[in-house]
Amino acid sequence: MIGKLDEFIERDPGKAFIFLLVLAIPAFFVNLGLLPLFADEPTRANVALEMILSKNYSVPTIGGEYYYNKPPLYNWILAATYLLSGNFSEFATRLPAIVPLFLFTVTIWLAVACFLRDKRIALLSAILFMVNSRMLLYDSMLGHIDIFYSWLTFGSFMLIFHFYRKEQWLQVFLFSYLITAVTFLCKGLPSIVFQGMTLIALLAYTRNLKKLFSWQHILPGLLCVFIIGAYFYNYSRYNPNLGGYFATIWDQSSQRTAVRAGLWKTFGYVLTFPFEHLVHLLPASLLLLFCVKRSSRKEIFGHPFLRFLLITFLANIWIYWLSPETRPRYLLMLYPLLLITFSYGYYTYRDSLPKTNRVFNHILLAIACIITLAVPSTLFAGLQQAVPLLGVKTAAIFVSAAFFTWLIYRLDKAKIVAFAGLLLVARLGFSWFVLPERFQRRDAVYFRHAATEMGTLSRNKPFYFYQYHPEVLTIPFHDRLIFYIERSRMKKVEFTEQDIKPGYYFTFDRDLKNPSALLLKEYRGLKLFEIK
Template identity: 40%
Template sequence: MDRNTERYQRWLYGLILLLVLPALLINLGVLTLIDDEALRAWVALEMRLSDNYIVPQLHGAFYYKKPPVYNWMLLGVFQLTGSMDEWSVRIPTVAFLLLYCGTIYYFVRKHFSHEMAFLSALAFLTCGRILFYDSFLGLIDISYSWVTFLSFMVFYHLAARERWLAAFAGSYFLAAVGFLMKGLPSVVFQGFTIVAWLVYQKQFRRLFQWQHILGGLVFLAVVGSYYATYLQYNSLEELASVLFNESAKRTAGRYPLWFTLFHLFTYPFELLVYHFMPWGLLALYLFRRRSWTQVWQHPFIAFIFLTFLVNITVYWTAPKVHPRYVFMIIPLLFITLLYLHEQQKEDRPWPYRVTMKLLLFCCLILPPAALAPLFLERLQATPWLWAKSLSLFVAFSALAYGAWKFREARLLTIAAVLLVVRIAFNWFALPDRHANDFGDVVRKDALRVAQEYQSADLRVYKDTEWQPMTSFYMTREAGRIIPIDRETPDTSAYYIIDPKAYPFVPYEKQDELLMRHGGKVYDIVKF
């Protein structure tokens, strides 16, 4: 690498570090919560309102689908910020994402250069699914994935030093934390990873040694302590059934054979060509026989790629899975592909040439694209429209020149480009989406109903299907739990009822409540 490229690369490091926080934080709280975000916040809110931090509840009824650790984290954030607004629900995602990227850098740097470690972290941060979706949503998956990824790293690095007790105890402790966040998937990740690596290393006997048994006891102690406390409030029978069904409901046995076969064929393309672009392009290296030899030659790469392979099979064979379910293993794939890129870039094989040309093309088309907001009618009300578009044009032009001029730093340039694209997305797409979001209309209606019935006895009628976004905003605004009532209606109370679910129930309609999904409008009634 010549001196000019080194200077350019150092400049890129500084630029990227300056861009990360604006890219992740601008307009973070502008969108109305989606249901999955609201569900986590709602459970945390009802914990506070009920003063019961052990047993999750919704509308005052037991909630079994997720253990409570992430809700405890949210409660901590709510306490620190003094708010339960959209920003407070989402800031843990940003914090854990940065922590996750720092963890990737730390462990990759133990084996490879600063540049590769930095790129490995950036590849995860700037892949399409993370940067343009999950990084600005208050979901559990990034924090849970960080815990699981950390368990992989702890096991490998301690096992490599023959510290078997620490390797098993540390990874099982993290698996227990993961279990108390999301349930049974942690058992699968832990089991598949340890068994696969020990078989590969021809050390299967270690599964029956005291160090592994003690590690398993650490898991049981952590998880068992929580559920022993849980038993003081509720039985475990229904809880165990729901946790199992939550993990099994997306497996192949639940769907027709043709649907499963179609998923088997399309899933790699869905992940690499859609959700995790542009870094998924580097998977072209896997089509070279030489690449597979190089993977198994490096112990750390062999471990992470094997861990990726054995764990991705769970989702490859399971239709109807969300991309966020594999966030803990996607960095393993990116690290492997970047390693292959580094190993083969001197020879410039066809995957290298194809990838470099496609990435350069993307850089070259962005400067004119930066001017598009100036000509879009629905964006004309954007504050500082001209200044924002022109600044993006200048930034994209400079980075396009850098991508063309300094080929050896092109991947790093792409990471910087993607961060600038995210800032443009924050400036233009998020406010426009909010302005045209029916969900915001529903949110305002939920707040209106909560305010108007603040002093009333408001309940949910029997099995009326609730939608988490509406229920969270109503509960937060009311400052109290709105219970489900399955008994004979109280004539002095007001009830929220789905008229389509109960078409023959007589009542006096008092008001309406908008729902976000299914075109539903619920009635607020008295009996």
């Protein structure tokens, strides 16, 4: 029975891939909308909500003031999600990030199956992208722009290689520049950098730099400029301050570089950078064990597709390696380039490295046993009030984890596929147990309630944020309050330096100067006033 299952997974990885994708649906979607918005989520949500309230989708705003940090394409998608779903929930906010996670995973599968013609490698590299530690425990729970943006950027890499190997240079430039125009309207200048570095590195390596001066390159480049320019032209009809817009986009791209951070901080960051990201890529980074032999490195670099992946990775990674304020989610489009290479090394060299393979399998089994034996501890963690049907859910996760652990022990060639299934079960357990526990103890829940209450009290009158000057680190907190207030009012708030107009006034760290202002309520230092 086990032998047949082993052979089936080796012979038909596509069905195993579909099974793991289906298993991932509850793992990533259960309790997705439970926690209040945090980090950069409320900023994206604010812009999309105010577009809907103002019916102006050309000009991003927060609190009625121009928002210059990012172009609006992702906000258009988020606004469309709100309108189609009929609500402005946390689940709807995170949906445009989680759906692209599945699309990204499928894209990796399709690309590897096409270019390497080994569906085992396609299965492993695609699923490892979904179950790496960074994705499992953080990025997959947030409605950030980065998964969607990285999916498009990775797609551009794959299209460049696809048309390059056919020597169809017009298509190389046309499709990559079209995607660059779209990604620029998501995130700004990083898109130009990814496009430029990838093309220059590929053309330089293949001695085709003269193609940069060909009509096949110039026309798609002009088309890209035209698309981006058309947006900014339309934007200028509502707000002529394009200089401020461009300056902010430039600042957003340059603020995390070594110039801003200083020499000493940059030096420490450069030293720890590779080790930090190997941790983020666990367990996939363990596959590096199969790629360290000199002969394997030569063979990997000798394969056209893998060589392209490594050239693309090296062409782009140095920018982030030298930028101390880089966040791991900025590199999501580069992670698959490594995962595909690691997966190729694993399937190609595991049989010729029996000792390494044996140690690797023991590591997988040990981790699986630890995860499985840890599951019953949920019964003694004080989760009874936070988690309904705690016993049933604990039993379901324990039995499922034990099943996959047994498969890891018994299978011969597909141990790592079973391990990926175990990690998805663990992610479902995380969604069932950890997220409700965080919901109960997070201050964000209190402030969501406070902001909603303030919005409800002030629904029919003007609402002002009085002397709104948040520091950079507190912007996510302030934006979260703005979103929940606007969501409950379905009207924009306003920032003001004066307290003379009738209406409701919200302050963070001060009282109003107007003697007729009435303090209605205080929320842990936040104050709501009314002037009649």
